Structure formats: C-alpha cells, structure tokens
Amino acid sequence: MQATNQNMPQRSFFRSFMRFVLGLFAVMVLIAVGSALLPDRWKSTSGEIAVVNVQGLLMDSRDIVNQLSDYRHNSQVRGVILRIDSPGGAVAPAQEIYNEIMKLRANSKTVYASMGTVAASGGYYIACAADYILANPGTLTGSISAVMAFNNIEELTKKVGVKPKVIKSGKFKDVGSPLRSMTPEEQKLLQDVVDDVHKQFVQAIAKGRNMPPSEIHKIADGRIMTGQQALKLKLIDEVGGLEKTIELLAKKIGVTGRPKLIEQKEKTDFLDWFLQGSLSSGLAETLAPSPHPRLQYLWFP
Template sequence: MTTPTTPPPAAPANSSKGSFKKGLGWFVVILLALFAGSALMGRFFGNGEFDGREKIALVEVTGVIMDSGDIVRQLSQYRRDDEIKAIVLRVDSPGGGVAPSQEIYEEVLRIRAGNKKIYTSMGSMAASGGYYIACPTDRIFANPGTLTGSIGVIMAFSNASELIGKIGIKPEVIKSGKYKDIGSPTRAMTKAERKHMQKVSDDVHDQFITAVSEGRGLAMKAARKLSDGRVFTGRQAMNYKLVDDLGGLEETIQQLAQAIGIQGRPRIVVEKPESSLLEMLMGARMTESLETSLWPTQLPRLLYLWLP
C-alpha cells in the first residue's frame, strides 16, 4: 500500500515579489555602473576632462553688452587657472554700454600682462563695444563678411514735450544745478546743454580711439580717421589693420594652439550659461532682440553700440 505524498508548500506571494524587486534593483545598479564606467573611460580617452590634452578656454560674448560681470568673472578665472594655456574671446555682438565694455577691455589687458595669450574670433558681428573688447587681444580673426568697426559713441534722448502738451500735462521740476535735468523728455535741450553733452560724448569717443590706437598699434591720426562710426566687413577691416586674419572659430583655435606650442587639437573649455525660463520659451535670440529694441526707452546712457 502506497503512502500518498504531500505536495511541497507553495512559495509565499510576497517572496516572489521581493525577488523581482531585488533583481530589478541589481539590474539598475549594474546599468548605472556600466554608464559611469563608460563616462569615465570617455574622460580618460575621449574628449573629457582627463584625456591629457592641454586646455584652451573659450569665452563667448553674444548680444548687447549691458552687464560685464559674468564675462569678467570667466576671464579672471581663466587668467588665474594654470591649466588654461590660452583664451579665445568669441564675439558676436553689436556692442553695448560704455562702462561694461571698458571693464571687459581692462580684464583682457590683465590677461596679456600675465603673459597668457588671448585671441579674438569674430562671429557675424563685432561692432562698436564688440570691437572695443576685441582690439586689445593678441590677434583678431574675422570672417570675410563679419560686420565690425562702428568706432563711435551714441547717447539718445527722447523729447516728448509736444505730446505732453497735447494731453494737458504741465511738468514741474525742482532742481539744484542748471544741468541737473539734462535730457528730460518734458522739454527740448538748450544749446548750452547740447554743447556740454557733446563734450561728454567726444571724451568717451577719444577713449575708444585711444584703445584702438594702442590695441592695434596704429597712430592716433590713423585710428581717428577710421573712428567715424562706419561699419566694415571683415575683409575691409583687415585692409585697414583693424583685424589680423580672415577665418572662423576653428581657424582661431588652431592658430592659437600652434602659437603656444600645443601639439594636436587642444581641449576646449567653455562655460555654458544657464537659460532663463523666458529664453527657454522664446529662444535666446528673440530675447536679445527684445533687449536691443527696447534700449531707446531706457534711461539715457553712453553706448558703444551699433544699432541702425
């Protein structure tokens, strides 16, 4: 007589679920390890941080120059970094405020004083303040069709006195000093005020001409002759000795690497700016267009700016 066998007890449902979760966890861990290993190998043997190639920093100046803080910070950081062998200043700008342009210019001079080479690569436009920050660099490269030059100063005021009169508003101003409200939109500028502001503009213009003369090794007379606000193509600017060579960003990098003795292609270090929500929604170029289109409505300021 055979004794009936008792079937083995069924595995608890929770046990099978636990095994699945455990297996899934190990799969994720292995996947992450493979990804990290791949990234690390890429850094050692590819384009990454530890690939052994010498570094050249790329600092990008795009759009209207109204704040120098971030550009000066990058240039100063790379000036102090011994691992950065040289710097490329990539300019695609119509210029902007006088003071921000001068602050960037001064930082470029500090880089050159520290015996670290800095070349400029001009994009589609490097005019007015965009040219101002380029002129003290060791070498300037422009594309044949780059718009550059526009060596001049502009300061715009709005006179809305007729409109104010039509809508029945009568402004009253209390001031100490007869020039305190120069440029007020509520009245026309007097001859004495216009003469004074012209002197201010001329002085800032002379500062620009001096920067061009010293940066490009031109006589003041020659620099002044080119400083009437005209724009030039890259090819024309080269004929006038405002730029040194024709070529794009890649040519600039290759020539700079060769000048400092780097064999092969250097590693390019570039800091990507964080995009604001407005830039992500509308696109960076559109926000730049908005900024430039609104500049006449802002408070009057001295500008190294080409904006037809």
C-alpha cells in the same frame, strides 16, 4: 442616482488631468534642479584653450569678466579665444572686459579674438584688446564711435494737456529731459561727454593694436565695414573663422593636435528654460525701453 453616475466620468477625467499636470510640473522642477547642480562646463574642466562667448547687446559685463578672471588664475589654461558676435552696447561693460583681457595678457595668457556675424563698436572695442584678431570676410565691424540718444515728447505733452514742473538744484540736473527742448549749452555739455568717450575708444585701439591715434581718427567716424575692409585698415590681423582661430592659437602656444577646449555652460533661468527660450533675459533687456539715456558704444542700423 443616474445624475451621480453621469458626473463620475467627468470627475475621473478631471482627476486624471490634474495628476498629469502635477506630474509634468514635478518632472520639470527635477530637470531644472538637476541642471543647476551639473558642472558649469559643457566640456572638460581642464584644457589648454578657453573659449569665451561675447554675444548680443552688452549691458552687463559681470559674467564675462568672471570667466576671464577664472581663466587668468587657472594655470592649465594657456590661451583664450574671445568669440564675439555683438554690436556693442553700454560703454562701461566694454571697458571692463577690455581691461580684464589686458590682465590676461599681462599674466602671459595668449588671447585671440574671433569675430562672428557682427563685432562692431563695443564689440570691436573688446576685440582690439586681444593679441590677434580674426574676422570672416563678411563680418560687420568698425563703427568706432560713441552715441547718446534722447527723445523729445514736448509737443505730445502739450496735446494731452500735461504741464510738467521740475524742481532742481543745478541747471544741468535734468539735461536731456524728454519734456523740453535741449538748450545749446546743454547740447554742448553732452557733446563734450560723447567726444571724451570717443577719445577713450581711440586710445584703447591705439594701445591694443599698437597704432598711432592719428591713423585711427581717420576712420573713427562711426562707419561700418566688412572684415575684408578691416584687414586692409589693419584693424584685424587675418581673415578666418573660429576653427582657424583655434588652429592658430594652438600653434602659437605650442599645442600639437587638437587642443582641449574649455567652454562655460550657459546659465539659463528656469522660466527661460520652461518657455523654451521664447524670450530670453538678454532679449528682454535689449527690447525693453531704457528709463534713462545710455552712453553707448553701439552700432544699430
């Protein structure tokens, strides 16, 4: 009887603890469901100027392209600001965003780009599609180039006794394999690919900035530069931050006073929210090793 009485406080504590855990979990689920049902905007669903944030490593363009497409079909939106804070990333996403910006301009929407801390390589590729570009004096930009990086673990496999065997139907099928050295012919093949993508970059700038390709080629060697330097090279139009960009665009489209802004709410996965963003999906994708080489407009120190 005495032993039973001694176990009762332990059981009571366990039950209370379990109730607390289950209650906390239920509250978190309700918050997550509630946030998912809220409107997709932080601010008003109507306004003259939309702000689109381009942040982090560019590996997927779908969210940004969808935002731009929505604003293109929104008759109330008269101007769009691209707030760019990105070192670039994969080639195709930058090109898809660039093309969508061009569609906005073709539909009489005025597009301004505001560069944050860094808008280099693919980040600049996107910016150059805008009607007008502003950057802070210390913004890092430029890096007009393309890159394709490979690893070679041939010596490592020899040390651990691994002898790979590849069956292929074409001589270039396993080009860039980490298990062997690259032949001169393969290296030339990949160099031609990178050079072609680099040429596309130069052409995009020439079209967006209305500059002769010969002028762009002089600085299209991968060099990084500040916003102040970019202004002298005519890669941007003016020095200034986001607030100045809003003021200039509002004046351009004829808005008096403080314009109404539309900014899409960032969609956060439940797990990211639960972990308080300790490892967001974007960061995880950035840090995770790629299973294959990526052709990139990317600046990395």
